[in-house]
Amino acid sequence: MKLYSWNINGIRAVINKGAFHKFITEYQPDVLCLQETKAKQGQAEINLPEYYEYWNDADKPGYSGVAILSKIKPISIINGFVDGIAEKYDLANDKYGNPMKEGRIISTEFEELWVITLYSPNGKEDLSRVPLRHKQWDPAVLEHIKALEKTKPVLICGDFNVAHTDIDVDNPKTKKGKHGFTAEEKSGFDAFESAGFVDTFRAQYPDRSGAYTWWSHWANARTRNIGWRIDYWLASKSVASQIINAEIHPEVMGSDHCPVSIEIKL
Secondary structure (H helix, E strand, O other), X not given: OEEEEEEOOOHHHXXXXXXXXXXXXXXXXXXXXXXXXXXXXXXXXXXXXXXEXXXXXXXXXXXXXXXXXXXXXXXXXXXXXXXXXHHHOOOOOOOOOOHHHXXXXXXXXXXXXXXXXXXXXXXXXXXXOHHHHHHHHHHHHHHHHHHHHOOOOEEEEEEOOOOXXXXXXXXXXHOOOOOOXXXXXXXXXXXXXXXXXXEHHHHHOOOOOOOOOEEOOHHHOOOOOOEEOOEEEEEEHHHHOOEEEEEEOOXXXXXXXXXXXXXXXX
């Protein structure tokens, strides 16, 4: 089973560039998880009859949004969190707006596992949304995936909007304390690993540097590979050993992010 995750930074733009269908033709994912679709379902002409489509759209037009395309029909779908979690962490109480109305997470249940995609809120340049990440969003995500894991193993992917360790960002000394690399944001990722979820790429390539998934538009950063690894596939420990390949695909153009993938033997 080949699973890909890609923050496409606007699905209509990627389709118009010809990059989306070129990617599908070349890589043939069994499951494709998308973040930052920036469109509501039906606004983009995907035209892929071999895939079932599931979208969680933001209320605000042209903003955020996630989707899952799958050749295998899921058993069930959850948009948002399982009952009670959003309320427990008071996620509606955020000055930027309720992240639960921003189309940030979908969970799809298959016969042998859950596949979840998320688009975590950006901490903001002035760090004003870091408290939301630290005290509300990341703990809510962890509680959600642990609840689902009680029924079957979990694969969770997407744009986590954090570089976990120094090896995951170019020139880390200059990034410390900046959004996407604060102690609070990194501690949220630590909590996923402490709960037994495995960073699949880092498990396969513990020492590989220069492996980035996002690059700024400034200063020719992508060509120079001045980037961040902020897109991940995490796996329940019980299925991590069944992952036979974990890759980053910087050769795929069309977005400021590139796809990340895993292949799992079920």
